[in-house]
Amino acid sequence: MQSSPSASLGAYSDEELIQRLPGFTNHYATVNGVRLHYVEGGQGPVLVCLPGWPQTWFSYHPIAAELARHFRVLIVDVRGMGSSDKPAAGYDKKTMARDIYELLQQLGIAKASLLGHDIGGMVAASFAFNHPEATEKLILADGAHPSEGMRQMSLLPAPGAFAEKMDGQYPYAWWMAFNQVKGLPEQLLAGRFQYVLDYLFPYVMLDDSCMSAFDRALYAAVYNQPENIRAANAWYQAFNQDIEDANTYGRLSMPVLGIGSYVSYGYLKMSLPYMAENAQVIGILDSGHYMFEEKPAQVLEAVLGFLNALQQV
Numbered sequence: 001m002q003s004s005p006s007a008s009l010g011a012y013s014d015e016e017l018i019q020r021l022p023g024f025t026n027h028y029a030t031v032n033g034v035r036l037h038y039v040e041g042g043q044g045p046v047l048v049c050l051p052g053w054p055q056t057w058f059s060y061h062p063i064a065a066e067l068a069r070h071f072r073v074l075i076v077d078v079r080g081m082g083s084s085d086k087p088a089a090g091y092d093k094k095t096m097a098r099d100i101y102e103l104l105q106q107l108g109i110a111k112a113s114l115l116g117h118d119i120g121g122m123v124a125a126s127f128a129f130n131h132p133e134a135t136e137k138l139i140l141a142d143g144a145h146p147s148e149g150m151r152q153m154s155l156l157p158a159p160g161a162f163a164e165k166m167d168g169q170y171p172y173a174w175w176m177a178f179n180q181v182k183g184l185p186e187q188l189l190a191g192r193f194q195y196v197l198d199y200l201f202p203y204v205m206l207d208d209s210c211m212s213a214f215d216r217a218l219y220a221a222v223y224n225q226p227e228n229i230r231a232a233n234a235w236y237q238a239f240n241q242d243i244e245d246a247n248t249y250g251r252l253s254m255p256v257l258g259i260g261s262y263v264s265y266g267y268l269k270m271s272l273p274y275m276a277e278n279a280q281v282i283g284i285l286d287s288g289h290y291m292f293e294e295k296p297a298q299v300l301e302a303v304l305g306f307l308n309a310l311q312q313v
Contacts, residue, residue: 031102037083038076052118056082062296080231083269085304091234093126113137146242179236186226194225205288225287
């Protein structure tokens, strides 16, 4: 096995983290001009899992073991994330989806289902739009493809809607604008990313105690690196291109499931029928954005039920 770019992270390196997920192994593959890190476990139909900001593959650890009882699970650090390469360009979701498609091709996988959370949901949706022949089913957890509606997001919060917890009716995601700025965030946040996490998790989660101290320290260690901040922000800086691409897509024909927290359920309920011919939306309304940590059992019930893989234990 090739050496890991995360080796310098010590207890938070991929080699150490994989010990917390029995049955899974680390892998690296060069596809579409980038080296991707992914972990793999289980057998059966292939399920590709894509994480979001500001996390890594490890965000799937609350549900990965159970998923692996039913599927061959691949959890991928997308371009710019974790131990995957962080090139200067290619952060539009169409290119990132091509990364995943070429990974599957390299592994000899003709068709897979995809589960994406947050930014990972955007990449998963782009994969389905651009590679429908390789998409069995699509699951979007609190994240869908960038659309024209993003341009209507308010710079200022609605009166009374910006408090300690994100407002489900008038969500104010200030980082969508902050992450557009080039060069400055990595200067301000290098070595200080814990401050972002200390604010973000309580703001977008109903019970942020579900995000463990270990998980917080891990994500801080990863995103403390200037190049990691720069690459993650590039996911956001590509939204204009993503919206242009979205305007060229037709509706998806494969089955699509949206899983929405109290923050995004309404948005997914409204938007997914326009995006897909065969869409359903489930709300986990007693959870915030990081639902894998807050409500893993409910997420598993939704995912396994949708994929027709729910079996008697």
